Amino acid sequence: MEKANKRSTGVRIxxxxxxxxxxxxxxxxxxxxxxxMIIFNFIPIYGLSLAFRSxxxxxxxxxxxWVGLENFKIIINDKYFWESVQNTIGISAIKLTIxxxxxxxxxxxxxxxxxTPFKKVVQTITYLPHFLSWIILGGMLITWLSSNGMLNQxxxxxxxxxxxxxxxxxxxxxxxxxxxxxxxxxxxxxxxxLATMSKIDPTYYEAAEMDGASKLRQIWSITIPxxxxxxxxxxILSVSGLxxxxxDQTLVLMNxxxxxxxxxxxxxxxxxxxTQGDFSYATxxxxxxxxxxxxxxxxxxxxxxxxxxxxxxx
Amino acid sequence: xxxHKSLKIxxxxxxxxxxxxxxxxxxxxxxxxKSSSDNSNLPKASYKISKSTPAWKSDKSKxxxxxWYVNADWWNKDFGKDEITKQIKKDLNVNIKFVTGDDTKLxxxxxxxxxxxxxxxxxxxxxxxxxxxxxxxxLQDLAxxxxxxxxxxxxxxxxxxxxxxxxxxxxxxxSNTAADYKSGKILPRDAFIIRKDVLDAIGDQDFTTPEGFVxxxxxxxxxxxxxxxxxxxxxxxxxxxxxxxxxxxxxVPITTKDNKYYDRDLDSDYIKWLDAFRQVHxxxxxxxxxxxxxxxxxxxxxxxxxxxxxMMGSDVNHGTNLQDFASKNPKxxxxxxxxxxxxxxRKPTLSQAGISGWLINYVSNKTKHPAKAIQVxxxxxxxxGQMLTNxxxxxxxxxQDADGMVKWTKFAKNIQDNDTTAWQKKYRIGEFILFGHxxxxxxxxxxYVKAVWQMQxxxxxxxxxxxxxxxxxxxxxxxxxxxxxxxxxxxxxxxxSLIRAKDKATFEATLKKYKQFQKDNSISAINKVRxxxxxxxxxKLGMD
Numbered sequence: 001m002e003k004a005n006k007r008s009t010g011v012r013i014x015x016x017x018x019x020x021x022x023x024x025x026x027x028x029x030x031x032x033x034x035x036x037m038i039i040f041n042f043i044p045i046y047g048l049s050l051a052f053r054s055x056x057x058x059x060x061x062x063x064x065x066w067v068g069l070e071n072f073k074i075i076i077n078d079k080y081f082w083e084s085v086q087n088t089i090g091i092s093a094i095k096l097t098i099x100x101x102x103x104x105x106x107x108x109x110x111x112x113x114x115x116t117p118f119k120k121v122v123q124t125i126t127y128l129p130h131f132l133s134w135i136i137l138g139g140m141l142i143t144w145l146s147s148n149g150m151l152n153q154x155x156x157x158x159x160x161x162x163x164x165x166x167x168x169x170x171x172x173x174x175x176x177x178x179x180x181x182x183x184x185x186x187x188x189x190x191x192x193x194l195a196t197m198s199k200i201d202p203t204y205y206e207a208a209e210m211d212g213a214s215k216l217r218q219i220w221s222i223t224i225p226x227x228x229x230x231x232x233x234x235x236i237l238s239v240s241g242l243x244x245x246x247x248d249q250t251l252v253l254m255n256x257x258x259x260x261x262x263x264x265x266x267x268x269x270x271x272x273x274x275t276q277g278d279f280s281y282a283t284x285x286x287x288x289x290x291x292x293x294x295x296x297x298x299x300x301x302x303x304x305x306x307x308x309x310x311x312x313x314x
Numbered sequence: 315x316x317x318h319k320s321l322k323i324x325x326x327x328x329x330x331x332x333x334x335x336x337x338x339x340x341x342x343x344x345x346x347x348k349s350s351s352d353n354s355n356l357p358k359a360s361y362k363i364s365k366s367t368p369a370w371k372s373d374k375s376k377x378x379x380x381x382w383y384v385n386a387d388w389w390n391k392d393f394g395k396d397e398i399t400k401q402i403k404k405d406l407n408v409n410i411k412f413v414t415g416d417d418t419k420l421x422x423x424x425x426x427x428x429x430x431x432x433x434x435x436x437x438x439x440x441x442x443x444x445x446x447x448x449x450x451x452x453l454q455d456l457a458x459x460x461x462x463x464x465x466x467x468x469x470x471x472x473x474x475x476x477x478x479x480x481x482x483x484x485x486x487x488x489s490n491t492a493a494d495y496k497s498g499k500i501l502p503r504d505a506f507i508i509r510k511d512v513l514d515a516i517g518d519q520d521f522t523t524p525e526g527f528v529x530x531x532x533x534x535x536x537x538x539x540x541x542x543x544x545x546x547x548x549x550x551x552x553x554x555x556x557x558x559x560x561x562x563x564x565x566v567p568i569t570t571k572d573n574k575y576y577d578r579d580l581d582s583d584y585i586k587w588l589d590a591f592r593q594v595h596x597x598x599x600x601x602x603x604x605x606x607x608x609x610x611x612x613x614x615x616x617x618x619x620x621x622x623x624x625m626m627g628s629d630v631n632h633g634t635n636l637q638d639f640a641s642k643n644p645k646x647x648x649x650x651x652x653x654x655x656x657x658x659x660r661k662p663t664l665s666q667a668g669i670s671g672w673l674i675n676y677v678s679n680k681t682k683h684p685a686k687a688i689q690v691x692x693x694x695x696x697x698x699g700q701m702l703t704n705x706x707x708x709x710x711x712x713x714q715d716a717d718g719m720v721k722w723t724k725f726a727k728n729i730q731d732n733d734t735t736a737w738q739k740k741y742r743i744g745e746f747i748l749f750g751h752x753x754x755x756x757x758x759x760x761x762y763v764k765a766v767w768q769m770q771x772x773x774x775x776x777x778x779x780x781x782x783x784x785x786x787x788x789x790x791x792x793x794x795x796x797x798x799x800x801x802x803x804x805x806x807x808x809x810x811s812l813i814r815a816k817d818k819a820t821f822e823a824t825l826k827k828y829k830q831f832q833k834d835n836s837i838s839a840i841n842k843v844r845x846x847x848x849x850x851x852x853x854k855l856g857m858d
C-alpha cells in the first residue's frame with residue numbers, strides 16, 4: 001500500500017478495495033470492535049455540545065439554548081479553576097516523577113533477589129496498599145496525621161514535640177497527597193516491569209558475567225535496555241495522565257483549610273457540575289482539560305520517538 | 315508516506331475524541347418535555363370523588379404499583395414487609411417500589427425522560443425543584459380531579475409556599491408553619507451544653523460573654539486536662555455549628571430593618587465571638603482535630619464525653635450519642651446552660667426546620683396512576699397516616715389519652731428497649747418519614763431521648779421562624795450562583811482560618827481579605843437577587 005502514493009487517486013482506491021477483498025475475513029473480524037467504538041465512543045461526543053449550551057438537569061440535550069463560548073470565557077476568570085489547575089499539575093508532577101522511577105527501581109531490586117520466599121513476601125507487602133480504597137486509606141491517614149495521631153506520636157518519640165494536625169496544613173498537602181499515593185501504588189507498578197524482566201534471556205547475563213561485568217553494569221546494560229519499550233510506554237501513559245488527578249483521594253483528604261492546595265480539576269468539576277448543578281460549565285472545563293491532555297500525549301510520543309530510534313509506541 | 319500520515323492523523327483524532335468523551339455526560343434518548351400546564355390529559359377518576367371522604371376509601375381499583383424515587387441513599391427501600399407499610403399497602407391497595415440514589419441518578423432520569431411515578435428530593439433550591447412545573451403535576455389539579463379531601467389534610471401555608479405560578483407542585487415533610495412555631499409543639503434543637511460534673515467542678519463561670527467564655531475554657535482545661543474544653547459539630551456536612559447556630563444563639567438578625575439581605579457572617583457581634591473562639595483555640599482549648607473529624611468520629615467523641623462543653627447543633631440528631639453517654643455516666647450527662655450570648659443584649663433566635671421542610675415529594679407528570687399518587691399523599695398527611703407512621707398500630711403499640719397524648723404500650727416499650735432491630739425493621743416506628751411532621755412526634759414525650767429533654771426546654775422560648783430567608787440563593791448556572799459558590803468556598807476556609815489565626819492582627823487581615831473577595835466576586839449583584847427573593851418570600855407569607 002505504501003507504494004500507491006505516487007499513483008492517481010482512482011487507482012489507489014481500486015488497490016485499496018482489492019487489498020481489502022483479499023483479506024475480507026480478517027477485516028470483518030475488526031467490524032464488531034469498530035461498531036462498539038462508534039456506539040460507545042463516537043456517538044456520546046454529541047454530549048460535548050453541552051459545553052456550548054446552557055444545560056440544566058431538567059432540560060433535554062436538544063432543547064438547551066446555545067451560548068457559544070460563554071462558558072469558556074467564565075473559565076478564564078475563575079480563580080478556583082486556575083487554583084485547581086495549579087494543584088493538579090503540582091501534585092501530578094510530584095507523583096509522576098516518583099511513581100515513574102520508583103517502580104523501576106523496586107522491580108529491579110525484587111528481580112535481583114535470589115531467595116524466592118523472601119521475594120514473595122516483599123512483593124505481597126508492596127502490593128497490599130493498592131487493594132485498599134481511598135475511602136478507607138483516607139480515613140486512616142486523617143487519623144494518623146491528627147494531633148494525637150501516629151505520626152505525631154512517632155515524632156514525639158524521637159524528640160520532636162509536636163501537636164500539629166498535619167492534614168490542616170495547606171503547605172504540606174502536596175507532599176501528603178503524592179507520598180501517600182506513591183505508597184499505595186508503587187508496589188503495584190512493578191508488576192509490568194517484573195513480567196518484562198522475566199522474559200529477558202538469562203544467557204545475556206551469563207555472557208556479561210563471563211566478560212566480568214559487575215551487577216550494576218548488568219542492570220544498566222542489559223535489564224534497562226531490554227525494558228526500554230515498556231518504560232517509554234509507561235512514560236507516555238503517565239504524562240498524558242498529568243491532568244487526571246485522583247478524585248477519591250482529594251474528596252477524602254480535602255478540608256476547609258487545605259482546600260487552596262488540595263482542590264484538583266476533577267474535584268472542582270465534580271463540585272461545580274454535580275453538587276452545584278452547573279453541567280455546561282463542568283463540561284466546558286472537562287473538554288478543555290481533555291484537549292490539553294491530548295496535546296501532552298502527542299508531545300511525549302514525539303519525544304520518546306526521538307529517544308527511541310524513531311520507533312514510536314503509538 | 316502520505317497515507318501513513320493520514321492514518322496517524324486519524325489515530326490521533328480518534329484518541330482525542332475518545333478521551334474527550336470520557337468527561338462527557340450521556341445523551342438524551344427521550345423526546346422533549348411537554349409543558350404540564352395543560353392537564354386535560356389527566357384521565358377521569360374511576361370512582362365518585364367527595365370532599366369529606368378520603369378517596370382511597372372509595373377507590374376500588376385493583377392493586378396499583380407505583381415507583382417512588384427517593385434522592386437519598388440511606389432511605390430504607392422495603393415496602394410491605396414491616397407493620398407500617400403493610401397497613402399502607404392494605405388500606406390504599408398500592409404497592410410501592412422504592413428506588414434510591416443520588417443526584418447523578420436523578421439526572422439520568424431527567425435525561426432519559428423516563429420518570430418514576432413519585433419523586434422525593436432534598437433541596438428546594440435546586441434546579442429540579444425550581445422547574446417542577448415542567449415535570450410534575452400540580453397538586454391542586456390532582457386533588458380537584460381525584461381527591462379533594464387532600465385540602466383537609468395539607469397545610470395551606472405549606473402549599474402556598476411551594477406555589478410556582480399559582481399552583482403547588484411539591485409537598486415537603488417537616489414543613490413548619492408560623493402556626494406550628496406558635497403551638498409549642500415544635501421543639502428547639504440547638505444549645506450550648508456542658509458536662510454536669512465539669513460544671514460542678516469549675517465553680518462560678520460565665521460562658522455568656524466572650525471574655526468569660528475564654529476564661530471558663532481555661533478553667534476547664536486546668537481541672538480536666540484530659541477533656542477537650544470546647545467542641546462543635548463536624549464539618550463534613552457544612553460549616554459545623556459555628557456558623558448559623560452561633561448566629562442564632564446571638565440573635566443575629568436575618569434581614570435588615572427594611573427587609574433587605576443581611577450578611578450574618580459579618581455581624582459585629584458574631585465576629586467578636588469568632589475572636590473569642592480564636593483565643594480559646596490559641597490557648598489550646600479547641601483542638602485542630604475538630605476541624606478534620608468526620609461525622610462518625612464526632613459521634614464517637616460525643617458518646618464518650620470527650621468534650622467538656624459543646625456548641626451542639628441539632629441535639630435530636632445526636633440524641634442516641636448523648637443518651638449513650640448519659641446512660642453510662644448519669645452524673646456527668648450534658649445539660650444546656652446559658653452560654654454564647656449576644657454582647658448587644660439580643661435574645662437568641664433559635665431556628666428549626668422552616669416552611670420549606672426537608673424532603674419534598676412530587677408526582678411526576680409521566681405517571682400512569684395520578685389518582686393513586688395523590689391518594690398516597692393524602693393518606694400519609696392525614697391523621698390516620700401520621701399516627702400510623704409515627705406510632706404504629708393503635709392498641710398494639712400505643713394508647714392515646716383524652717388530651718391526645720400518646721403512650722407506648724408495654725408490648726411496644728419492651729421491643730423498644732430490648733430489640734432495637736425489630737423496632738426499626740419489623741415495626742419501623744417513626745422511620746417512614748417522607749410526610750412526617752414534628753407536630754405528631756411531640757404527642758409522645760418518648761419520641762425524643764431523655765438526654766435532650768432539658769436542652770429542648772432550655773431553648774423553647776427562643777424559637778423564631780426564618781421563613782423570609784429560605785431559598786433565596788440565585789439560580790444554579792447563573793453568573794451570580796457561580797460567584798456565590800466561590801464566595802461560600804472562600805468563607806468556609808476563612809471561618810476556620812479566623813478561629814485558627816495566630817493573633818488578632820492575622821484575624822483582622824484574614825477578615826479583610828474575605829471582605830475584599832466578596833467585593834471582587836460581585837456580592838452586590840448576588841445580594842440584589844437575594845433581596846428580590848426575600849421580597850417574593852414575604853409576599854407568599856403575607857408579610858408585605
